[in-house]
Amino acid sequence: MIHDIAVIGAGMAGASLAAELAAHARVLLLEAEDAPGYHATGRSAAFWEECYGGPGVVPLTRASGAYLAQHGFLTQRGALYIGRTEDRAAMDEFRASYNGTGVQIERLAPEALAERVPHVRPEWSEALYQPACADIDVAGLHQHYLAEARRQGVTIATRARVSGLARANGVWTITGQTGETWQAATLVNAAGAWADEIARLAGVAPIRIAPFRRTVAVLQVEPQAPADLPLVIDVGGGFYFKPDGGRLWLSPHDEIPSEPCDAAPEELDVAIAIDRFQNVTDWRIAAVEHRWAGLRSFAPDRMPVYGFDADADGFFWFAGQGGFGIQTAPAAARLGAQAVLGLGADAMTAGIDPAAYAPARFKYNWEVMFSTQGYSSKASAQNVIDSIKQNGPDAEVEDNS
Ligand SMILES: Cc1cc2nc3c(=O)[nH]c(=O)nc-3n(C[C@H](O)[C@H](O)[C@H](O)COP(=O)(O)OP(=O)(O)OC[C@H]3O[C@@H](n4cnc5c(N)ncnc54)[C@H](O)[C@@H]3O)c2cc1C
Numbered sequence: 001m002i003h004d005i006a007v008i009g010a011g012m013a014g015a016s017l018a019a020e021l022a023a024h025a026r027v028l029l030l031e032a033e034d035a036p037g038y039h040a041t042g043r044s045a046a047f048w049e050e051c052y053g054g055p056g057v058v059p060l061t062r063a064s065g066a067y068l069a070q071h072g073f074l075t076q077r078g079a080l081y082i083g084r085t086e087d088r089a090a091m092d093e094f095r096a097s098y099n100g101t102g103v104q105i106e107r108l109a110p111e112a113l114a115e116r117v118p119h120v121r122p123e124w125s126e127a128l129y130q131p132a133c134a135d136i137d138v139a140g141l142h143q144h145y146l147a148e149a150r151r152q153g154v155t156i157a158t159r160a161r162v163s164g165l166a167r168a169n170g171v172w173t174i175t176g177q178t179g180e181t182w183q184a185a186t187l188v189n190a191a192g193a194w195a196d197e198i199a200r201l202a203g204v205a206p207i208r209i210a211p212f213r214r215t216v217a218v219l220q221v222e223p224q225a226p227a228d229l230p231l232v233i234d235v236g237g238g239f240y241f242k243p244d245g246g247r248l249w250l251s252p253h254d255e256i257p258s259e260p261c262d263a264a265p266e267e268l269d270v271a272i273a274i275d276r277f278q279n280v281t282d283w284r285i286a287a288v289e290h291r292w293a294g295l296r297s298f299a300p301d302r303m304p305v306y307g308f309d310a311d312a313d314g315f316f317w318f319a320g321q322g323g324f325g326i327q328t329a330p331a332a333a334r335l336g337a338q339a340v341l342g343l344g345a346d347a348m349t350a351g352i353d354p355a356a357y358a359p360a361r362f363k364y365n366w367e368v369m370f371s372t373q374g375y376s377s378k379a380s381a382q383n384v385i386d387s388i389k390q391n392g393p394d395a396e397v398e399d400n401s
């Protein structure tokens with residue numbers, strides 16, 4: 001049987017996209033592991049935070065909010081970005097970068113910060129509050145998409161590690177590590193940290209999707225962490241923590257370059273997290289109960305990549321979900337399905353510019369333009385690229401990347 005679409009990877013990205021495609025096409029979902037969700041998807045910190053990922057990701061996060069809320073996957077928590085007096089300029093810059101995005105950010109007085117975060121040290125006096133931030137039921141959302149996919153006839157194969165890809169006569173032949181083969185007209189690369197590896201297998205130029213390790217430790221603190229503590233994030237990017245069942249989830253906000261792998265936490269990163277936490281609060285740490293690490297995978301511009309490869313027939317990228325692949329999943333999957341199927345936008349995606357996430361953007365290399373073409377700033381090189389793009393989709397471009 002020749003499937004219309006084969007999706008490689010059944011993490012949040014592949015599962016959500018398969019579910020969105022299912023009503024329109026015969027879809028095959030291939031997952032290397034025994035069960036979907038073993039890698040990044042099963043290791044997230046489970047928040048939906050409108051600012052997370054930067055202003056360019058806000059449209060995807062906000063467009064996903066209503067779907068997540070309607071299906072009961074969100075529980076309001078609120079997020080506090082905190083800093084010291086010397087961080088005031090950084091806080092202002094952070095806040096200003098979200099002007100016009102629709103994100104609501106309030107400045108809090110030091111007393112209000114101390115009230116919301118018991119045990120915070122007095123030098124941490126600056127705070128911005130983002131009330132909409134919520135916890136996400138990640139497993140619930142992932143299972144919801146897998147169930148939707150199954151219900152609509154998607155074939156899901158686990159222990160199906162793709163090891164060979166070849167295209168002939170408009171059809172991909174996909175070979176699994178155990179020798180099994182499948183066929184599909186369109187291939188979707190939703191392989192997370194392995195996205196570039198899948199491209200190489202298909203003979204497609206990689207985009208340089210780079211995996212970075214992130215660590216989370218679960219702390220038993222005394223007294224117990226209150227259930228209504230907000231997500232607390234260092235505006236300087238040194239840590240975040242949030243409560244869960246009386247415990248605290250703490251991350252040093254690490255971003256350690258890694259090969260694609262089954263990531264494991266390192267003691268040093270846990271120690272760094274604890275050291276930073278103790279500089280922010282005087283909470284007593286009674287125990288480190290548990291720790292884990294996962295890979296967050298980024299394209300060079302840290303924006304996700306959704307779209308057909310310009311040079312490879314029938315090869316669709318759905319990768320680079322970074323640290324926001326859960327909170328953006330509903331809108332990303334809808335947008336991705338519309339792009340695969342050639343459908344127009346609907347109410348969920350109407351406010352999103354798909355060009356911002358298209359792989360074609362890597363054909364315009366502003367780093368090269370900036371360093372070789374005499375532009376005084378990266379912004380002016382980017383402006384030139386934007387105007388080249390506006391000359392029309394058929395404008396000739398050079399791939400310098
Ligand atoms: C510590 C941590 C905290 C995070 N916190 C948040 C958060 O609070 N909110 C948020 O929105 N995001 C968060 N993220 C990011 C989020 O987890 C990811 O963006 C998201 O899970 C990516 O989903 P994915 O499906 O692309 O990748 P994955 O879940 O890694 O799935 C990719 C799948 O592809 C499969 N695969 C790879 N190669 C092959 C092959 N050859 N054949 C078949 N299958 C293959 C893998 O087995 C894997 O299951 C966090 C990530 C980490 C690590």
